[in-house]
Amino acid sequence: MRRTTFAEAPCPVARSLDQIGDWWSLLIIRDALDGVRRFSEFQKSLGLARNILSTRLAKLVSHGILRSQPASDGSAYQEYVLTEKGESLRLVIQALHQWGGDFLFTEDEQPPPLVEKVTGERVARLELTRSDGRVLHPGEVTVLKPRPASDS
Structure with missing residues (x-):
């Protein structure tokens, strides 16, 4: 197939x-x-x-x-x-890592954290933000669908 x-x-x-x-x-x-x-x-x-x-x-x-x-x-x-x-897929992989850590581990398990290579400090959570920096809930975001061409 x-x-x-x-x-x-x-x-x-x-x-x-x-x-x-x-x-x-x-x-x-x-x-x-x-x-x-x-x-x-x-x-x-x-x-x-x-x-x-x-x-x-x-x-x-x-x-x-x-x-x-x-x-x-x-x-x-x-x-x-x-x-x-x-290399630009790093963000996608890190988003999947974050999502999996949030939903696919038991309370007894600790998913490995995302950390900065040089300092070892934890990386901030990936979030959707407005252009002014305000964090958006995923339900506040949609994809703008293109309008079909009109038959004129």
Whole structure:
């Protein structure tokens, strides 16, 4: 069965999911954000079958989220490095981290906190804010849908 594509969808969420919409891809991006670069490191971290990992990495490269380059140590291996497009997914991964920490851990569990690399200080919660800085409840935000062209 051929997968539906959302590459031309009018919704940014649908277009985003077209490129990164499966959990393996998001976990690969998470690991890349944490510094994982080699195929074997991704495989060890994720426990993913080689063929699935190879397919997901190729897809992320083809979409410009990762790029493949010769290993930095001069060996014959290739490394996968986040592009600017891939690095900008950090906010998405951190939002999922925050949401999972809020709703998917028991009272006895402590999700690992998000901290600043240099200082180790906790990062402030991600929140929706107005242009004047006022924090908005998620229910106060909507997407402005484009109006259909009129038939004149």
